[in-house]
Amino acid sequence: xxxxxTAMLAASGAIAASGAALAAQPQPxxxxxxxxxxxxxxxxxxxxxxxxWFITPITLLVLGLLAWVLLKYRASVNPTPSRTxxxxxxxxxxxxxxxxxxxFLAVPSFQLLTAQYSPPEEPALTVKATGYQWYWGYExxxxxxxxxxxxxxxxxxxxxxxxxxxxxAYPRLLAVDNEMVVxxxxxxxxxxxxxxxxxxxxxxxxxxxxDAVPGRMxxxxxxxxxxxxxxxxxxxxxxxDHAYMPIGIRVVSEEQFATWRxxxxxxxxxxxxxxxxxxxxxxxxxxxxx
Numbered sequence: 001x002x003x004x005x006t007a008m009l010a011a012s013g014a015i016a017a018s019g020a021a022l023a024a025q026p027q028p029x030x031x032x033x034x035x036x037x038x039x040x041x042x043x044x045x046x047x048x049x050x051x052x053w054f055i056t057p058i059t060l061l062v063l064g065l066l067a068w069v070l071l072k073y074r075a076s077v078n079p080t081p082s083r084t085x086x087x088x089x090x091x092x093x094x095x096x097x098x099x100x101x102x103x104f105l106a107v108p109s110f111q112l113l114t115a116q117y118s119p120p121e122e123p124a125l126t127v128k129a130t131g132y133q134w135y136w137g138y139e140x141x142x143x144x145x146x147x148x149x150x151x152x153x154x155x156x157x158x159x160x161x162x163x164x165x166x167x168x169a170y171p172r173l174l175a176v177d178n179e180m181v182v183x184x185x186x187x188x189x190x191x192x193x194x195x196x197x198x199x200x201x202x203x204x205x206x207x208x209x210x211d212a213v214p215g216r217m218x219x220x221x222x223x224x225x226x227x228x229x230x231x232x233x234x235x236x237x238x239x240x241d242h243a244y245m246p247i248g249i250r251v252v253s254e255e256q257f258a259t260w261r262x263x264x265x266x267x268x269x270x271x272x273x274x275x276x277x278x279x280x281x282x283x284x285x286x287x288x289x290x
Contacts, residue, residue, distance in 0.1 A: 023228020023251070024205035025171055034205045037230060037251075038222050039120075041207030043112050050108060054101055116207070119221045123189035127180060131192075131199030131212035131234065134241035138180050140261070141191075147265045151176045153244045163276055174231045178272060179248035181264075183257040184227050192218045200236035203249060209235060224251040252279065 024034040036042045072078065128139040132150075139148040154164060154175040162177060164170040182188050192201045194212035202209040203222070210220040224230075232247035252260070256278055263271035 023226065023230050025174060025229075025231045026204075036207070037205040037224050037226060037228070038207055039225070040112075040116055040222070041205060043115060044207045047108055047112055051105060054105065058101070116220075119187050119189070120223070121187050123221060124186040125182060126189040126191065127182070128191040128193070129180070129201050129212070131194040131196075131201065131238070131245075133196050133239050134234070134245040136201075136234075136245070136247060137195075138178075143261070145265050147261075147268075149178050149264075149268050151178045151180065151248065153177075153246055163273060169229065171231070173244065174233070174246045174248070176246055176248040178268060179229065179250040181250045181252060181257060181260055181275065182224065183254045184224055184251050186254070187221055187223045190220050190222070192220060197238050198236045199234050199238050199245070201232070201247065202235040203230060203232035203247060205230045206232075206249075208232075211236060224249075227251045227253060250275075 024037055026034070033041070033045050033048065036045050073081070124142075126141040128141060130137040130139070135150055135152040137148060137150050140146060153173065154162060154170065154177050156172070158177065159165045159170070159175075164175055167175075190201065190208075190210070192210045192212045193216060194214045196214060198214070199212035200209060201212055201220075206222040206224065208220055208222050210218050212218070228251055230249045230251065232249070234242060234245040234247070236242075238245070252275065256275060259278070260271050260275045263274065
């Protein structure tokens with residue numbers, strides 16, 4: 001019994017530690033949203049549940065009315081159909097009812113829309129994301145030394161060299177060679193554009209989706225609540241390799257971000273490997289309760 005309890009504690013610790021590394025990604029047969037990692041996504045999740053309690057009774061009501069009409073007024077039991085053309089009570093109900101329902105949906109909907117375009121504070125970091133056929137380019141516009149790099153789908157042959165052989169943390173067709181790295185708990189402004197055709201920068205766990213339009217600069221933001229590696233994809237059909245255009249955002253502590261940012265300007269590959277080693281060490285310490 002004691003061994004079982006110890007094993008359960010170790011397993012729970014491993015899950016907690018791996019959670020910091022895996023964060024959120026698509027799961028097989030997933031039917032709902034990914035776990036929320038921002039306040040906006042929490043609101044989207046709440047709004048989805050909220051609208052469900054309107055949709056369900058309305059759907060059941062319509063289904064019941066259709067079944068009632070089909071059974072009660074079928075030709076075999078109702079050979080002489082009614083010629084009623086007007087009923088004031090029914091017309092008032094089906095006019096006022098939907099108006100009330102729409103009001104209950106519109107108010108929180110507009111509140112959510114306003115929140116999506118209203119950052120709670122001045123952004124601590126600005127990153128420009130440019131869509132290309134078929135990869136993303138990131139430009140960090142903070143500090144005195146801007147930095148830019150490309151983020152492409154990680155090929156299977158490059159996994160070992162990149163230190164990303166673990167497909168649980170770096171899923172096939174979602175892992176990238178260079179993730180966007182941002183600090184946890186900080187508001188990040190993302191400027192989104194495209195170089196060639198329409199793309200769309202989408203990160204489900206952040207509740208973020210912004211079109212990338214050539215010749216136009218769109219703006220969005222996020223504030224990640226917990227560290228980890230998050231995955232999204234281009235969400236606008238952009239050509240033959242649209243399905244191979246993933247987005248990876250790695251959320252780290254402020255100290256880890258500062259170290260990575262200072263090193264990445266001169267050696268991006270080395271900075272990424274050092275960051276991954278730092279995260280692995282941190283996870284091991286968390287697993288051991290240190």
